[in-house]
Amino acid sequence: MSNIHERPILVEQHPVTRHQYIIPTPTIDALMLKIKKLVRMHTPGAVIFAYPRFGKTYGIRYVKNALQYDYPGVVCLSCGTEAKKAPSEDAFFTMLLEASGHPNALTGSVTRKRRRLNERIAELVDASGHNWFVIFADEAQRLEVLEYEWLRDVHDCLERKGIRMITLLVGQPQLLNQKTALRQSNHTQIILRFMIAEMRFDGLADADSLATCLQGYDEAVYPPATEWTYTRFFYPQAFDAGFRLVDQASAVWEAFMRAHLKSRIAVPLEIPMQYFAHTIEIALETNMKHDMLDFKFTPKMWDEAVAESLFSEALQELYLGMPSN
Structure with missing residues (x-):
């Protein structure tokens, strides 16, 4: 990795890795x-x-x-x-x-x-x-x-x-x-x-809502007063070549939709923020080793991140195991 792509802090110190950050929804x-x-x-x-x-x-x-x-x-x-x-x-x-x-x-x-x-x-x-x-x-x-x-x-x-x-x-x-x-x-x-x-307090109910959240990763910076956005931190080469998470909104939504359809839950898809954020964190950290100028997330990468977030298991509990009240 060239000097311009060298991260300013350890990955373990980043708020996304530590789950200590807030983005707007x-x-x-x-x-x-x-x-x-x-x-x-x-x-x-x-x-x-x-x-x-x-x-x-x-x-x-x-x-x-x-x-x-x-x-x-x-x-x-x-x-x-x-x-x-x-x-x-x-x-x-x-x-x-x-x-x-x-x-x-x-x-x-x-x-x-x-x-x-x-x-x-x-x-x-x-x-x-x-x-x-x-x-x-x-x-x-x-x-x-x-x-x-x-x-x-x-x-x-x-x-x-x-x-x-x-x-x-x-x-x-x-x-x-x-x-x-x-x-x-x-x-x-x-x-x-x-x-x-x-x-x-609603969940995320469409790709546009996901885009708003993903844009937060593209714009929030850490360390403060630097140009290291969250997305750039994990994918510095791809970011410099124009990669932005906001452009992944439809792909992420489709991955959640596939998981939702497999669960056979007869309610409209609504993604709890906890599982959306965890999915993004998993995808960012798991695939950062593939960073390059032409890096792109594949549908398989998103499917795996959604699965690892335990979204489907949570869906079963939320809509089947909970009393209707």
Whole structure:
């Protein structure tokens, strides 16, 4: 490999190899627009739902970064809810204190933890230059009524201080069942605070959507402030000769379509982001040894990458093994 094609870092250090990167998708872009509208309209909360591995957590990371870019200094907290036998007020407020970065999240009584949380958030928001903040609750279908009531206490306390709290519940479709159950049990205040809006986090449903994602690999650079795009890093010779991943959108879509048809699942093809990204990572790393000026991916290469991503196995679980709810 000539000097101009010599990679600036080891392959093992690249974010694609380490699975530590974010690229935009049509679904993420649409979600971002909806969340910005929530902010403008002073909507207090929303449900964001999707099946497992459709990229919810990945998308939320992107949205947090984008919010902080568009609203410099804005406070964005995130917490992951855990499965438990019964809700614990102490554990709940410890979780929120940890999400807020409080140094004493584990000590003190529940009363002290409640006070610390409200003071900590007020301090963060005051320093941000805004009068609102966003909190993302991941796997929110695990929350129980008592926990929603505790969260409502936080919302109301901060509202009295002039601070607007926007709560985004991120989880699986069971969240919609939970909303229905809350409505039937007359927990209207919980719905109005946290579930008034609904957003579905879709998978990738056509070649154009794939093209948007693939273009991200062609444009994102690492190391920062260099000309080493992700695609160029893995295929420097081919890239210099004009190779771009975006031109592979139809070929990648057709490979997923072939796998989908073999699975005999009677639903339209919708690719979870997790399996799309894993497929691209496998293809980039597995075939980089073939890099040359006239390198091209073959249908077989894409078929093998899709198979190694375990997309077909996941499809069976998602659409056959999961309850319809």
